[in-house]
Amino acid sequence: MNKEQYARLLKDIRDTHKQEDDVSAHIANYKDRFKYIYIYNDSIFKLLFGAPENESVTIDFFNAILERTGSDCIDNLTYTTTTKEEASSRHQQLERISIEIQHEDNKPYCDPLILHSIKHQVTNKYYGDSLWTQDFSHIELLLFDNFTNSKNYRHCEFFEHEEKQYSNLKQSLIFIEISKFLKNNYAYDQSHLAQWIRFIDSINNESPIETLKNSVFSQLEEKAKLCNFTKDFLVSEATKISIFPS
Structure with a gap:
């Protein structure tokens, strides 16, 4: 539905x-x-992608959004809350990932996104700890068009010096314009992220795309049944x- x-x-x-x-x-x-149920509802999304028993589905979704391949892929998660996860790569470099769905363009993004970064910086930090930070990625799934002057539907931003002399590549903000993708089709795009967006949309429209048995897509389809x-x-x-x- x-x-x-x-x-x-x-x-x-x-x-x-x-x-x-x-x-x-x-x-x-x-x-x-x-x-099927509506996947992009906040509570439903948390149940489907925030549950340890669905870890393989969530990992695959994160790797698609973050464009991770090969040895850079996330391969396990430690769930710290219903909305934030800690992810590990095969290099065992601990990083943090948070994800949110924005349904309507009716509130500013700057302050909440800065707050996410600050909260990440101070999480698990104690007096005397090293000031080095973990990698942090915050993902926004947008159900409206936000970057109207761009043809891209995926946008990745880093904290960068205004003269581009320095970028903090540890901190990234990733925006996925789902509505833009669906409206403009992007038929040429066969990336894994594009496959994910098309598949979730097919579930929401009660016409799931045929997938391989026991794939992450078939697992999500089974979990999303009303x-x-x-x-x-x-x-x-x-x-x-x-x-x-x-």
Whole structure:
């Protein structure tokens, strides 16, 4: 289901719950109509990509976004919270990765992104520790067009001296304009990241692209089935939202 259909599902569940009607029957009706849940919902995304049991899926997604190949690939994760992960490469160089979904272009990005970097700098730092920092990548999945003057949908920014005499390559901000990619097709782009964006979109549109059995894509497809999400979870999601989009 898409974003609007998922919002309608939660709204109907909330209204049914408030009226003390049969929520289970209501959810069953949606499960008859839709096979998959909306992946880009914040809570759903955290469940699918922030759970240790889905580590192989998350690693593959991160490597696609970060354009890691060969010995530079991330090969394991240590989950520190539901929104941030610590990743290890085969060189055993510890780095931190955070990821967020931005649904609407209705708030500034500069301050939150700077805050992410500062929080990373001070995490696990104590008085007397070395001032050297770990590598840090913050990923923003944008569901709207942000860099309207650029034809690219992937953007990577580093902290850089204004005269380009120095760049801190340890700190990177990566923006993925998902809506731009989907609107402009990018048929020529067969990168792994492009495959990921197309596959998630196919799930959200109830028409999953055929994939190899036991691949990371088939694993995500199985996890994203609406039947996997319990009544308690859906009711909890519905009742914690006070305002739904029209």
